[in-house]
Amino acid sequence: MACERILIIGGGVLGPKVACRLKRLKPEWDVTVIDQQEEIAYSACGIPYYISGDVGELQGLMTASFQMVRSPEFFENAKDVRIKTRTQALALDRQARQVRVRQVETGVEEKLSYDKLVLATGRRPKPLNVAGAELPGVVSVATLMQAEAVKRRISQGEVAKAVIIGASPRGLEMTAAVSDLWGVETTLVEPGSQVLPGLLDVPLARMVQYEVQCRGVQVFLEESVQEILAAPGKHSLEVITSTHRLPADLVIVALGAEPRTELAVSAGLLASPNGGLLVNQRLQTSDPDIYAGGGCIEYPHLLTGKTIYFPETSLAHRQGRVIGTNIAGGYATFPDILGSFTLKVFDLGVAGTGLTLETARNEGLTAEAALVVQQDHAHFYPTQELIYLQLVVDSSSRRLLGAQGISPNGDAVVGRVNSIAALLGQHGNLEDLAHLEVAYSPPYATALDIVNTVANTAENLVTGFNQSISLTEFQRLFLEEARDDVICLDVRGAANAAPFVARFPERWLNIPQETLKYRFKEIPRDKRLILICNAGMRSYEALRQLQTHGFDNAVGLQGGVAALKKAGILTLE
Numbered sequence: 001m002a003c004e005r006i007l008i009i010g011g012g013v014l015g016p017k018v019a020c021r022l023k024r025l026k027p028e029w030d031v032t033v034i035d036q037q038e039e040i041a042y043s044a045c046g047i048p049y050y051i052s053g054d055v056g057e058l059q060g061l062m063t064a065s066f067q068m069v070r071s072p073e074f075f076e077n078a079k080d081v082r083i084k085t086r087t088q089a090l091a092l093d094r095q096a097r098q099v100r101v102r103q104v105e106t107g108v109e110e111k112l113s114y115d116k117l118v119l120a121t122g123r124r125p126k127p128l129n130v131a132g133a134e135l136p137g138v139v140s141v142a143t144l145m146q147a148e149a150v151k152r153r154i155s156q157g158e159v160a161k162a163v164i165i166g167a168s169p170r171g172l173e174m175t176a177a178v179s180d181l182w183g184v185e186t187t188l189v190e191p192g193s194q195v196l197p198g199l200l201d202v203p204l205a206r207m208v209q210y211e212v213q214c215r216g217v218q219v220f221l222e223e224s225v226q227e228i229l230a231a232p233g234k235h236s237l238e239v240i241t242s243t244h245r246l247p248a249d250l251v252i253v254a255l256g257a258e259p260r261t262e263l264a265v266s267a268g269l270l271a272s273p274n275g276g277l278l279v280n281q282r283l284q285t286s287d288p289d290i291y292a293g294g295g296c297i298e299y300p301h302l303l304t305g306k307t308i309y310f311p312e313t314s315l316a317h318r319q320g321r322v323i324g325t326n327i328a329g330g331y332a333t334f335p336d337i338l339g340s341f342t343l344k345v346f347d348l349g350v351a352g353t354g355l356t357l358e359t360a361r362n363e364g365l366t367a368e369a370a371l372v373v374q375q376d377h378a379h380f381y382p383t384q385e386l387i388y389l390q391l392v393v394d395s396s397s398r399r400l401l402g403a404q405g406i407s408p409n410g411d412a413v414v415g416r417v418n419s420i421a422a423l424l425g426q427h428g429n430l431e432d433l434a435h436l437e438v439a440y441s442p443p444y445a446t447a448l449d450i451v452n453t454v455a456n457t458a459e460n461l462v463t464g465f466n467q468s469i470s471l472t473e474f475q476r477l478f479l480e481e482a483r484d485d486v487i488c489l490d491v492r493g494a495a496n497a498a499p500f501v502a503r504f505p506e507r508w509l510n511i512p513q514e515t516l517k518y519r520f521k522e523i524p525r526d527k528r529l530i531l532i533c534n535a536g537m538r539s540y541e542a543l544r545q546l547q548t549h550g551f552d553n554a555v556g557l558q559g560g561v562a563a564l565k566k567a568g569i570l571t572l573e
Helices: 014-025 044-052 058-062 072-079 144-155 169-179 202-214 262-266 313-327 357-362 410-425 430-434 450-463 471-480 494-503 513-518 537-548 560-566
Strands: 005-009 030-034 082-084 087-093 098-103 109-113 116-119 123-125 161-165 185-190 218-221 225-230 237-241 245-248 250-253 257-259 290-292 297-300 341-345 348-354 367-375 386-394 400-407 486-490 508-510 528-532 554-557
Touching: 005 014, 005 109, 014 030, 014 072, 014 116, 014 313, 044 058, 044 144, 044 169, 058 144, 072 082, 087 262, 116 313, 144 250, 161 169, 161 237, 161 245, 169 185, 169 202, 169 250, 169 341, 185 245, 202 218, 202 341, 202 348, 202 386, 202 400, 202 471, 202 560, 237 250, 290 313, 341 410, 348 410, 357 367, 357 386, 357 400, 367 450, 367 560, 386 410, 386 450, 386 560, 400 410, 400 430, 410 430, 410 450, 430 450, 471 486, 471 528, 471 560, 486 494, 494 508, 513 537, 528 537, 537 554, 554 560
Parallel strands: 005 030, 005 116, 030 082, 116 290, 161 185, 161 250, 185 218, 486 508, 486 528, 528 554
Antiparallel strands: 087 098, 098 109, 123 257, 225 237, 237 245, 341 348, 348 400, 367 386, 386 400
């Protein structure tokens, strides 16, 4: 293959990855990356941790793992990649194979020719389309310059109150960043009915929300921002929502991201109705000489076959290698995606993969979910933490559909979710997960790991051995409706159950599981029974005992009291 000119538009994650892969495969080729910003190849994902103080210096987000700053000079000297910063792409002429660009400072325009073009234009924050969104102090914190400005204001004491708009991953990360270390009085406003909409089902979303509220953050759900006003006096801004007027010195908009594809769409490249570019498995656009990846594309979901927009940095890194390989004359394909994610919310690790229960059912699947609470280490080993892990399965085919988990030990929950993601990618089923071989030692795991336990629990559900209700069902039946025909049968020890018996004397019955076989006569058969223990294991044992003795009116509470407390639904102890 002759020496070719490769032009890459975008210097974020994907563009430099493609460029470096190409130069390793074809050192003689001419590879140029353009970007309209001054800084390139920096970690935008690290911005909340710079603002929080976990990352001490802004330059840390611009360095490689070996501490070299990823500057244009670094790429030109170490990688032989030509970098043109502060250069804006204006128009794409596919027939002439040229891109018209303009230097931001001088306004000088020129045309850059290419043999192959890579669109790595990435994403932009979704705008807040209300009056006042353009006021000073209303920011998205998507760039290093914005991050530096926000941290300077906070560190100089100029921000006493902050409003975060959007309980997206970035919104939650920024909530923790401004309120934890700096003590800023923070309010989180989300237009949807839960935090992390589309990523978590309600039970786990409630746990994340409660963690945020326990840190002193006000959380307002199902509230839309109507307007932002410049305010005189102590606080310079006022956020007007559907039900509140919130004073603020800083407003951070975190409503998610959208693809930056105007250049491509205006040149006639195919895009979805949502704006993301459509590509094949080799990451070619509708023009085979133009490739795209990262935050500007949509890609098929492995479990639904539908294209989704999921601008994850780890995907962009892997897509960059595929694009580089293909342009250099090789043949590489990118697999369908699962939407795996993780984030840190204060000290809580959150992770997920695949479909939520809600999404799976909306797709017409016969989905069920099992929630398990279990230690990450052996119960006798110190420093253990609980993992709250939910598995979503297709009850008809027994195929794994997704998983979500939270834990104060973020590494532990991410490791478990990643192992389930690997099985999802191989079309794994319940038996595969139940028998997944995982390493065991008391400081790191339990002898029967939670991934095996949650598979066994799900199998019991889909086969009918276990009948259960979710946290939200419990809240509705027992707390909100307070139905007289619903009784909690607490099978823990008397000391653990006593505060609940005292609070609900007519509706909370305590019979320890180890004494149950002697006390069946004390259990009403004309009431609906909700069996409860600390985490769900003893209540399942009790359920099987009751079923054997003719009780067909009993269900177990998924996750037990531990899950109720973690979600803030019933915290009395």
